[in-house]
Amino acid sequence: MSILSSIKKRSTLDAAIKHVAQARKCDAGKAEQLYKSAYQGFASVIADNLMFSEALYHWGFALLHEARSKPTAEAIEIYEDAISKFSFCLLTSTNYLGAAIDGGVAFMELARISPDDGKASLYGLAEDFFEKACRIQKGSAAYNLACINALRGDEEACQQFLQQAKEYGSLPDEANIMQDDDMDNVKQAVWFNEFIAALRAEPEPVREKLVDAEINGEPSFKLKKTEDFDYYS
Structure with missing residues (x-):
């Protein structure tokens, strides 16, 4: 991140924090606008950081798979944690397809182990994630x-x-x-x-046979010897 970009993000973050402080002192209508503005500011600060988004996605992915091996009460907490990671990932990277799909999967699996009176709403939340995935791809x-x-x-x-x-x-x-x-x-x-x-009636897809390729073990570039390399050039 460049210095200019860092300064800009700092300014955006400060403005978002200020909006939250103002919202706490305002009436409901004005407060809602300020909160939304703050959320947009927070999102823009953390947006476009691919590594951050990937970390959130893979964290959620790990939690999703861990939940499957746990007793119900513990699994519910882990599924909810996974969903929060996928949701945060989508906040930082709105077109992260894996987070949209797996967020929906997490809600589906959470619904299966939840009481009957809560299943419908959880399926509805899963549907929201899947619809977002279809908008992405x-x-x-x-x-x-x-x-x-x-x-x-x-x-x-x-x-x-x-x-x-x-x-x-x-x-x-x-x-x-x-x-x-x-x-x-x-x-x-x-x-x-x-x-x-x-x-069943459709023919099996034809899979192309991979042709053995000759692998060149020599690197395509040559490193200079240390004594010949000018670190300051």
Whole structure:
């Protein structure tokens, strides 16, 4: 980061902090505007820092996988922590596809181990993440959205998203779809079985054989000897 950029970010951060202080003393309407302005300032300060975003994503990814091996009460806390990391990642890098998809996955898995009266709202939050993923890359989370609609019993939407997933190349293979418990509500539907039958009828994709390539072990550049190198040039 250049000195000029650092100074600019410092100024933006100071302004955002000032807006928060002002918001605390204002009426609700004015305070809301100041808070939003502050949030935009905070976001701009931490935006465009790819390493920071990657750290947040991989932190969330690790938590997501750890949660799967824990007892329910502990897993709930870890899933919530993972979701906070994915959310923060998206705040710092709004087009981080992995965070959008895995944030939705975390909400889905959290819903499965939560009381029944809380499942619907959690699926709704998962849907928000998956829709964001599809805005980042069309069709990338279409299958996930199909799963949510299958769980809701919305067969028409489920069918549409399955077709979209197929169209954009994000559809799992037929065996994984059939083993997916999220699809249980639609597995007996005529349209679903026709969809699966069509997948089975498709020819296997042809995989190109990799040709052995000769590897040149010599580096393509030569380092100067230490005594010949001028560190100040």
